Amino acid sequence: MGQLEERSRKITKRVRVQDGLVLALYSAAALSMVLLAPNTLRLLKRIDPDLAKKRKPGYRIQQAVRRLESRGLVQQEGKGKEWRILLTTKGEKFAERLEVVRRIEIRQPRRWDGKWRVVIFDVWEKRKQVRERLRNILKKAGFYMLQDSVWVHPYPCEELIAFIRSDLKLGSGILYIIAEGLENDKHLKQHFDLE
Structure with missing residues (x-):
């Protein structure tokens, strides 16, 4: 695999984790989530089942949170083992757009029109x-x-x-x-x- 392909693959994975994290926060009852060490893996399985199997899954979540924070989509509260991630107003709008994209389905007609x-x-x-x-x-x-x-x-x-x-x-x-x-x-x- 070439360097450009590898770089593109990494960016796609990062975006998938970030989008999944935003959607998980959005679907949480209070639009916030407390992440404790045991809960991190549970969250990862919801975002990306393959990611939970890889090394340092907690670190990957923290990376995604930092990136989302730098984009102004989430804010972090607390330190150490217990911390909360809250969606900002900008993050809520972003999550709503992601949700719309997820819901738009391409309907398959009974017969293909040949186009x-x-x-x-x-x-x-x-x-x-x-x-x-x-x-x-x-x-x-x-x-x-x-x-x-x-x-x-x-x-x-x-x-x-x-x-x-x-x-x-x-x-x-x-x-x-x-x-x-x-x-x-x-x-x-x-x-x-x-x-």
Whole structure:
């Protein structure tokens, strides 16, 4: 695996842990959570089951908290073994957006209309985190990556793309194309079980 691939993979993992932590806090009754040593693993299993199996899971949570704190999404209270993480107002808004993205589903019609939905985006390097978040959303929504910035889905998903465009402030940086056909799409049809 190349250096860029490795760096991209690490960023994606970090973002997944941070998003999971924000959603866990958001879904907690009082929008706050007390983390004690035994509770850290329980929280990790909820965020990312694979992460809980790795070395130093508590340290990874603390890293994610520091990153979220630097972005102004959470604030930390207390020190030592017992500390609390509270979502800020900005963090609550961020969690609400994450929740909306999670709920938007691409509905599969009874019959495929034979058209491909192609998403093409161009996000500058200085907005790398936005680009990674976009890729993460597309991957979770079931898109197939043709190239780094070209993703394909067989079913209508304009609502999701409109939300992403507005939420990530992409404007004309993201295009939604409905294509009658794609050259050599046999592997895509197999991937989406369309044959």
